[in-house]
Structure formats: structure tokens, C-alpha cells
Amino acid sequence: MNANILVLPGDGIGPEVTAAAVSVLRAIAKRYGHDFHFEEKLIGGAAIDATGEPLPQATLDAARRADAVLLGAVGGPKWSDPKAKVRPEQGLLAIRKALGLYANLRPVTPHPATLGASPIKPHLLNGVDLMVVRELTGGIYFGDKTRDADTASDLCRYSAAEIERVVRRACTLARARRGKVTSVDKANVLETSRLWRETTERVVREEFPDIELEHQLVDSMAMHLLAKPREYDVIVTENMFGDILTDEASMLAGSLGLLPSASLGDDRVGIYEPIHGSAPDIAGKGIANPFATILSAAMLLRHSLGLEREATCIEQAVGKALDAGVLTADLAPAGRGVRTADATRAVLEQLEADC
Amino acid sequence: MNANILVLPGDGIGPEVTAAAVSVLRAIAKRYGHDFHFEEKLIGGAAIDATGEPLPQATLDAARRADAVLLGAVGGPKWSDPKAKVRPEQGLLAIRKALGLYANLRPVTPHPATLGASPIKPHLLNGVDLMVVRELTGGIYFGDKTRDADTASDLCRYSAAEIERVVRRACTLARARRGKVTSVDKANVLETSRLWRETTERVVREEFPDIELEHQLVDSMAMHLLAKPREYDVIVTENMFGDILTDEASMLAGSLGLLPSASLGDDRVGIYEPIHGSAPDIAGKGIANPFATILSAAMLLRHSLGLEREATCIEQAVGKALDAGVLTADLAPAGRGVRTADATRAVLEQLEADC
Numbered sequence A, B: 001m002n003a004n005i006l007v008l009p010g011d012g013i014g015p016e017v018t019a020a021a022v023s024v025l026r027a028i029a030k031r032y033g034h035d036f037h038f039e040e041k042l043i044g045g046a047a048i049d050a051t052g053e054p055l056p057q058a059t060l061d062a063a064r065r066a067d068a069v070l071l072g073a074v075g076g077p078k079w080s081d082p083k084a085k086v087r088p089e090q091g092l093l094a095i096r097k098a099l100g101l102y103a104n105l106r107p108v109t110p111h112p113a114t115l116g117a118s119p120i121k122p123h124l125l126n127g128v129d130l131m132v133v134r135e136l137t138g139g140i141y142f143g144d145k146t147r148d149a150d151t152a153s154d155l156c157r158y159s160a161a162e163i164e165r166v167v168r169r170a171c172t173l174a175r176a177r178r179g180k181v182t183s184v185d186k187a188n189v190l191e192t193s194r195l196w197r198e199t200t201e202r203v204v205r206e207e208f209p210d211i212e213l214e215h216q217l218v219d220s221m222a223m224h225l226l227a228k229p230r231e232y233d234v235i236v237t238e239n240m241f242g243d244i245l246t247d248e249a250s251m252l253a254g255s256l257g258l259l260p261s262a263s264l265g266d267d268r269v270g271i272y273e274p275i276h277g278s279a280p281d282i283a284g285k286g287i288a289n290p291f292a293t294i295l296s297a298a299m300l301l302r303h304s305l306g307l308e309r310e311a312t313c314i315e316q317a318v319g320k321a322l323d324a325g326v327l328t329a330d331l332a333p334a335g336r337g338v339r340t341a342d343a344t345r346a347v348l349e350q351l352e353a354d355c
């Protein structure tokens, strides 16, 4: 197939990890006879430096033309002055919103080779297989904000329609998995959470009666996620809670460096990015873990291009590289750890051997 | 000394655990020659059933007259209909607000005897000693709310003055500890968080230059709390983030059943309550863990009555009971676990022996 893939390297380690993932996508294209065309544009701090804006119009236009977007990470101390008028993160929020990518899928599946890197006891991690679906274009991230010398405010707002569509997506994913959805809110305090809970109940009752639905308060969920992670299948929640819970859940997998994500809307185009940040402290050193971005490329093949076989092939190659002990510094015992290029090469070799 | 202590048992296991803590306070009074007068009032679901209101005026009046308030827990399925007009939790939020208790102190100190119950690997817990200070009367919990058929909103609002006073409290606590304060926000997205960060910087610079201040984004903090809990001393954060992070942090201690809290304002009166909920599933069975409420009573002696020696004495007695293997069902291997009364008696015996 032909596909146009927009690459947005962003800041910090973004360029290093997207380059690794692009090399894997090129290998897949060659192997399976696809024609992937890659275009690169600016976002985040890099875009601010070059154009004054975190999301230049040229980047957004290119994203609208693309079949899928592969993104690195944005942000860094250089652009972190709290009084700054433009911030790298605005570029990320704006492109998610502009493309209507309301469902952020964050799978968490601990791999045996990385149990050592997790702070969680290994026996709890056996068989953990979570899919967190985070609402991505609503809530307090996008509500009206005010600021004067002495006060500030952020409005958290949700409509039933915004909740319905992300809950549908979560239920559809659950049907192809274990059929269980855990909806997380703070319905004992927030109006938005009470609307969230009622709407979720209704969507499941009317459209997904086969799904087992459970509600959890966000504070309890922050505990249960650690105490009994095996009990969960699909977890669906609003934007801010999803941000916090997925970073927490990453600890089940041992490192943020292993976790991919897909941001999807109703169109074919999606944004695929690691859930880690730009890690300015290790940028440019060639030691970043490329696996999260490579696994994001696999999600890109699956969700935007419908190439399930190719996606699985990448996932298995990463799994085998981990099995073979290919661990970057975030996963290896202190002082050890392979470089980005070595980790990428290990995946390419597995692809060569198995696909 | 003479002291009036208001007891608000609340719902679920609340009556069981407050009764345990009161028996410990009576023992302390006898031992050290104090005269504690206990009064009991309604709050939460129990108050709704009796009066139609979650915080009856008589309860608030009694709290205003008291030197300190010992609270159990509120809530339960009976009052959880999302469409209900009054909810037990409103009673809790209203009394915190009415008494001006803006600083919620939640210490987390894992005990060697409970490492087995924690999902976290034991070597990470060695030496962990955290004090989370959660802002308790502002933010999205108390902002304007709207609701119609299709939309809902919650406003998160903070003033600099609200931030200053809780940061001062955190810094003052840190001075008597390891001198480090970690402030948690989401300054890359929220205006309230940017005000939080600027205000924190200023208070520390102008009033606590001896304090080592660090900022963390809430999503990163949800990870670091698990990966390197030893690195933190005092953590200060806004209401909602504090709710989530303290429940998460409770997993370091093995069980929510061990964690006390103190809610303080500028006056002497404070509310002391376990951070666990009303646990309706085990209510009335006599198996609830009373330690969190007993430890909350110790905080009451320390913070509202200035009885440091007595407070320490209770804390040591609980520690020794745990050392001796007195573990309730939440902490013991499945199928074992002592009853509430046994756990309480063990603490009373330690007090008898040591104080």
C-alpha cells in the first residue's frame, strides 16, 4: 500500500527515537512491499525557535494531508519559563484538538525481561494486560482559563457527546479483548464526573450490554492499579485522570521508555507517540530507549493503515529483543544498558529473521 | 489538661474505628492525668438519614466549640445515587471548609512488619518517610459547578493567598524534617498550576531560603513516588492532585488502613481522620483495621493539644503491635488477620507496658 507518514520529531530525544522508528517502518515497507512516504515538520520547542509558534500552520496542513503522524516528544527547560507566552506543550495540545483525536490509547503489558526494572513485585505483574483509553480533547486541558496577579482558574467541562464517543471506543476495544471496562471518575465530588458516570452507564446499557462495566473513583484506582493490576482490562477516563494514571501504570511495565500510544478520532489519521517526554537530560547522547516509539509505529500500522500483520511483527520483534536482554539504560542495572542504535538494530535483525 | 473532643463516627466502619481510637485516647488521659471530654455527633450518610442533611448545624456548632474533631469516614452505596441531591461527602467537604482547614497532612512511613502487604519491592521502601501536605479547601472541589442535561462543568480556582498559606505550612514542617519540599503541579497545562508554581517559588525564596524546593509535574510524580519514594520529604500539592497521590502513596505503606491524617487551619481545632473510606463491604463485622484512626488520634494530641509525648507514645505502641505481628485482614496473608478489638487491645497493652 501507499501511505504518507508525517514525522514530527519535536524536542529533546524526540529526533533520536523517531529516527529509530522510521528505520523500522522503512524495513517493514521493504519487506512487505509497501510504499511509505515520509515527510518531516516542526512542532514544540523546535517550532517555537524556528517560527515563533509551537504548531506552525505548515505542520497542521501536512498533518491533515497525512495518513498518520509519528511524533517524538515536546518541551524542555529552554521553553519552560512559567511566564512564557508560548509553550511547546501548546503545540501538542493544539494538534490533538485540531485533528479531533479524542481517544488516546495507552496499552500497558509488562514484559518478563523488564520485571526487574519495575518497582512492583513481580508476582503481581504476571498476566497484566491493560488498555487505558484517555479522553484527549476535552476536560480541564481545554476549558477556559483566567489569570490575574492574584488568582487563576481552569474550567473543566464535558458534554455528553464527548463522553459517549470515547466510551464507545473503549467498549469496542474491550469486545476484542476480555470484555471488561473500568470507568474512572470522581463522581462523589465533581459534576463532570457525575455526567461521565451517567453517560457511561447509558452507553453501555444501550449499545454494549455484553460489556462488564465497573466504576472506580480516581483515588481508589490509583491504589488498585498497583495492588491488583491483573483485574483490569480496558480503563476509560477523562483527560487529566488519564494523564496521571497512565504515567503511574507505566511503572508496571518498568519504564516509561516502553510505552506507546495512539491518539485517534473518527478519521483515519492518528498521532502515534511514546508516552514519555523529551528527556532533555539525555538528549543527543544516543542512549534513549527507542522501543516506545517503535511500538507506537506498530500502533500506527494497525490503527491508521490497517496493517495488523505488520504491526504484530514489530511487536514480536521488540519482545524478542527484550527477551534477548537488549535493555537500554532505563531498564538495565546501573552503569549498563545498550545505546539507541544497538536497540534499534536488534529490532531490525529480529524483523529480518522472523517476518 | 482539659480538652473537648468531638467524635464524628460517620458511616460504614467509621463507628468501629473511632470507638477504637477513643478507647486509646481514654487510656492516654488516664495515664497522663488529662481530662478529655468526648461528645458525639452525626455526619455523612448517618446524618442524612436522621436529619436530611450531611452536615447538620448541631454538628458544626459542636465542632466550633471543640478543641479537636476525630472523624471516622463517610459514604456508602445507600447514598450513592448519582442523581441524589444530598451526598455524604458534602458533609465532609463542608466541615473542612467551614472550619478553614486548608492543610491536610498525610504522613506515609512504611513499617517493616507491613512490607509484605505492599505491592512495592521492599528494597525501595527502606527509609521512606514522606509527609504529603494536600491543600484542602480550594481548587476544583470547591469551584462553581454547572449541570444541564448535556453538559457539566467544574471550576478549578486558586488565589495566591490560598497557595501561600499551605506552602508555608509545608515549609515549616520540612524545617523540622529533612528540609526538602517537592511541589506538585501541572504547570505545562494549567493556569492554576502556573500560579501555584510562581507562588511557591516566591514564598520559599522570601520566607524559607533554607528549604530545598523542587517542582514536579503530577504525571511524573505518580511515577517517581513509586520508583524512588526515598527521595521525597515533604510533598505539597493542590486538592485533587493530593487526593490521588496520597491514595497512591498509601500503597507504599501496604494498606490504606495504616494511614492517618490531620486537617489543620490557623486555629487550634483540627479534624483527624483515617485516609481510608467507610468500607461498607466490611462494616459491622468487627474486622476493620483501627490503626489509621488510632494514629489519627495521635496526630490530634500533637497538633491540636500540643501533647507531643502522648502522641509519640501512641505511635510507638502501634509500631510495637505491628512488630509483634498484630495484623488485621488488610495486612495479613489471605484468610488470617486479627479483629478490630484484638488490634486495639494490643495497642492498649503496649501503652500500659511502655508509657
Ligand SMILES: CC(C)[C@H](C(=O)O)[C@@H](O)C(=O)O
Residues within 6 Å of the ligand: A075, A089, A092, A093, A243, A275, B188, B189, B219
Ligand atoms: C506534555 C503534556 C501536555 C502531555 C499531557 O499532559 O497530555 C503529556 O504529559 C502526555 O501525557 O502526553
Ligand SMILES: CC(C)[C@H](C(=O)O)[C@@H](O)C(=O)O
Residues within 6 Å of the ligand: A188, A189, A219, B075, B089, B092, B093, B243, B275
Ligand atoms: C470522600 C471524599 C470527598 C474525600 C476527598 O476526596 O477529599 C476522600 O477521598 C478523602 O481523600 O478524604
